[in-house]
Amino acid sequence: MKAYLAVFRIRFSHTIQYRAAAAAGMVTQYAWGFMELLMFSAFYRVSPEAFPMTFQQTVNYVWIQQAFLALFMTWFWEMEIFDTITSGSIAYEMARPLDLYGRWFCQSLATRAARCVLRALPILLVAFLIPGPLRMTLPPDAGQFVLFLVSTVLALFVVVAFSMLIYISAFYTVSAVGMRVMAAVLVDFLAGGIVPLPFFPPFLRSIAELLPFAAMQNMPLRIYSGNIAGADALWGIALQVFWLVVMGLAGRRWMRRAQANVVVQGG
Amino acid sequence: MKLYMRYLSIHIRSQMQYKLSFLLLTLGQFMVSFTALLGLWFLMSRFHTVEGFALPEVLIGFSVVLTAFSIAETVARAFDLFPRLIANGEFDRMLMRPRGLIFQVLAAKMELSRVGRLFQAAVMLAYAIPASGIVWTPDKILTLVLMIACGAVVFSCLFLIYAAISFFTLEGLEFMNVLTDGGREFGRYPFAIYGKEVLRFLTYVVPMALFQYYPLLYLIGRETSKFFMFLPLLSLLFVFPAYGLWRLGLRNYKSTGS
Numbered sequence: 001m002k003a004y005l006a007v008f009r010i011r012f013s014h015t016i017q018y019r020a021a022a023a024a025g026m027v028t029q030y031a032w033g034f035m036e037l038l039m040f041s042a043f044y045r046v047s048p049e050a051f052p053m054t055f056q057q058t059v060n061y062v063w064i065q066q067a068f069l070a071l072f073m074t075w076f077w078e079m080e081i082f083d084t085i086t087s088g089s090i091a092y093e094m095a096r097p098l099d100l101y102g103r104w105f106c107q108s109l110a111t112r113a114a115r116c117v118l119r120a121l122p123i124l125l126v127a128f129l130i131p132g133p134l135r136m137t138l139p140p141d142a143g144q145f146v147l148f149l150v151s152t153v154l155a156l157f158v159v160v161a162f163s164m165l166i167y168i169s170a171f172y173t174v175s176a177v178g179m180r181v182m183a184a185v186l187v188d189f190l191a192g193g194i195v196p197l198p199f200f201p202p203f204l205r206s207i208a209e210l211l212p213f214a215a216m217q218n219m220p221l222r223i224y225s226g227n228i229a230g231a232d233a234l235w236g237i238a239l240q241v242f243w244l245v246v247m248g249l250a251g252r253r254w255m256r257r258a259q260a261n262v263v264v265q266g267g
Numbered sequence: 268m269k270l271y272m273r274y275l276s277i278h279i280r281s282q283m284q285y286k287l288s289f290l291l292l293t294l295g296q297f298m299v300s301f302t303a304l305l306g307l308w309f310l311m312s313r314f315h316t317v318e319g320f321a322l323p324e325v326l327i328g329f330s331v332v333l334t335a336f337s338i339a340e341t342v343a344r345a346f347d348l349f350p351r352l353i354a355n356g357e358f359d360r361m362l363m364r365p366r367g368l369i370f371q372v373l374a375a376k377m378e379l380s381r382v383g384r385l386f387q388a389a390v391m392l393a394y395a396i397p398a399s400g401i402v403w404t405p406d407k408i409l410t411l412v413l414m415i416a417c418g419a420v421v422f423s424c425l426f427l428i429y430a431a432i433s434f435f436t437l438e439g440l441e442f443m444n445v446l447t448d449g450g451r452e453f454g455r456y457p458f459a460i461y462g463k464e465v466l467r468f469l470t471y472v473v474p475m476a477l478f479q480y481y482p483l484l485y486l487i488g489r490e491t492s493k494f495f496m497f498l499p500l501l502s503l504l505f506v507f508p509a510y511g512l513w514r515l516g517l518r519n520y521k522s523t524g525s
Contacts (some may be wrong), residue, residue, distance in 0.1 A: 016478070021441065027445070028442050030444065031449065035453050038461040039453070041462075042456070042460035043313075046314045046316055046317055050314055060480065173272075177292060177295070181299065182298045185295070186298060186302065189302040191306065195310065200309055201313075253420070
């Protein structure tokens with residue numbers, strides 16, 4: 001456990017050095033959130049009754065999404081891991097007395113957490129201060145906020161567990177950038193990354209909400225905004241735990257198989 | 268031009284060496300814009316109109332932006348990778364050669380997998396052109412062609428500006444993505460839905476509305492003045508500041524050293 005914490009700490013302080021990149025990213029995300037909200041307000045003007053969430057809930061959803069983007073984005077990969085596998089230096093990694101699945105998992109968690117820490121607070125600060133209807137509000141009550149925090153951590157773990165599966169697949173297909181992009185984009189969509197799930201047509205929505213991808217950003221963002229509350233929120237968190245366990249176990253098993261079969265060419 | 272064609276054929280042949288990976292990459296690109304379309308479709312089927320635009324009309328605007336963007340990205344992708352050219356010294360070698368610099372940079376990389384997006388744009392157009400109820404007289408067809416062509420130029424200019432900035436910073440600047448990728452993402456809808464300020468910005472500063480929103484009004488018959496038809500040409504003025512910045516950067520360029 002201590003070793004994993006160390007991996008986390010090293011990675012975290014490594015990533016947190018890139019402040020200029022974070023500043024540039026913040027400007028991007030701020031502009032992005034703003035445009036997104038302007039788009040939703042255009043639809044809101046057309047017919048408020050057809051809106052499946054309240055407008056304020058949508059506003060909160062979008063701002064939290066932008067602030068915590070680094071935690072939840074599915075199209076972000078640790079290139080190092082792919083390089084390790086394709087270049088063969090995996091051999092050294094396997095020689096180390098540390099479970100590789102756990103190590104990579106911690107490394108991914110740390111990168112995402114550090115990137116998020118740098119970006120989230122300034123974005124949230126601005127989102128709370130802008131005047132007018134696009135201003136962000138606090139969650140309905142303290143209990144809801146606690147549920148949101150729990151759900152955020154779980155969502156982060158589910159996202160990392162999912163990307164672990166993609167990393168492991170690199171043992172079998174050496175170069176599959178296209179596949180990776182496709183998987184990431186589709187998953188992001190089903191997690192409510194482009195349009196929140198309540199905006200989906202009812203039939204698709206009921207399917208999407210049961211898929212493991214709904215356990216990603218969809219859950220914490222909707223809990224924060226109050227769109228999912230009380231017993232529903234607890235049920236949602238249970239679903240997150242379930243998918244985390246399933247994906248984690250599957251990833252671990254698969255990793256063991258892959259490691260057993262891996263052949264590194266010498267030379 | 269002949270030399271450019273030669274380069275193009277080299278790039279095609281080299282990328283075709285890895286057929287499966289090329290195909291998957293193309294599919295991946297297709298998927299990226301496909302989910303954007305799916306999102307748009309979900310919203311449009313829920314609300315039916317936005318700012319008075321119906322689905323086929325919105326789709327015309329979207330496919331114009333997407334087509335223009337993919338053309339620009341295929342051709343001018345090298346500018347996107349330009350910071351790397353500077354960092355590894357490749358650009359210094361280009362300075363030695365007796366050919367135009369912009370030409371050389373353009374020829375350095377052509378990203379053909381972007382046809383995935385182009386394909387989607389074509390499908391959307393194929394649906395929207397008959398469904399929009401527009402009577403396609405020659406002047407409307409000309410408008411559409413102008414929109415796409417000028418849009419490709421504007422997006423290419425944005426890539427050029429991105430490259431020019433990296434003369435100073437030596438690395439890419441993420442916030443330029445707001446204009447390039449953002450232009451593509453938010454160009455899904457006619458730019459007027461984002462309110463007056465955004466529209467003004469996209470008219471006078473980065474002229475994306477000039478090739479999307481205004482001529483679209485002409486296409487669907489909300490505006491009948493021929494002025495709107497030729498507005499895309501006005502967006503070509505954007506070439507001057509972009510090229511100016513590039514020259515400025517070039518004059519200040521000091522190599523990164525070894």
